[in-house]
Amino acid sequence: MTAECLTISSRSAGRARLARERIPAAREALRNCRLCAHACGVNRFEGTTGICRAGAEARVFSAQIEVSDELEIIPTFAVAFSGCDLRCAFCITGAESWNPSAGKPLNEQQLSIDASIAVRKGARSIMILGGEPTIHLPSVLRCVSVLPEDVPLIWKTNGHASKEARELLAGLFDLWLVDYKFGNDGCALRLAHVSDYTRVVRENLLWAANEGALLVRHLIMPGHVDCCWRPVAQWLASELPGVKVNMRTGFWPGWQAGRHAELQSCVTSDEAKQAKMISAEYDLNLVE
């Protein structure tokens, strides 16, 4: 285990109160939902849904201690909200991530108890993720308002949030863990049905870098080293020099990956080597 670990910042003190104060505004935002960059504008209280298909109430499909994330944050108590605003064909948890009806209704009081138990068992951080948690901001804030304040809180996101969502999240999390998935808009549109991806994710990354600690993840996909990883690495080196980057090579062809010819296998050893060479070329600050 690395000696380096995530520390609690001063923002942790008072974050429960801050989250509580923002719940009404976040609930109101669901009436004309623009929490993610799709900006569907639907009223989620009236049964109309946008691309994420989520209503007003959130559900959770997993809440457990996990050790598969970055060494500096594990063991983490990972709370996964159901539903997502992206449609990545290769999503490993697609059945739950794409379905906002998966899992159980959020019970933030029970979650708070479970989180405290997890911390006693050795968890040293709490991670809010999905699916994509941005689409459930009112519920997330309810959660944060009751979670233990003396544990680092991590926001794991696809980086597709709107400015409105970011303002509701400001100052609440000790670490933003952002998944920078695609290096160009063409791949993003084809594999995740999202347009204007590059501009949005970069806007979120630059904001998160100013917000506090930032860690960027990129999952190397077979056949996408040059078109996706290289531009991601190049941009990170240029715009966020020194930022922590976790380049992952453990892609597996899950969910609907089989619809795309190049995603029907794992990353080859040659591709993994090439990806590492690109990291070295741009002198990235890689973490595991």
Add this chain to the structure above:
Amino acid sequence: MKPKQDPVELMSELLVMPDGQIYVHNLTPEMAAVLSELNPEDKTIARRVITHVNKDVKKLLPPGWHTKDSSS
């Protein structure tokens, strides 16, 4: 009489490749311990182990399988 509690549901997903490589998603401490027990030389997993395999799980391993002391 004690109220009946729901069993704790923990979930890890594994993909075992023909060449023996194992891909893991949502790795729990319990699964990390089992994987480390199966291949103690794997440093990637070893660094993620925070618990140990209990005796009941060890009974499932083949006779003579290398096991680490779990008495802690």
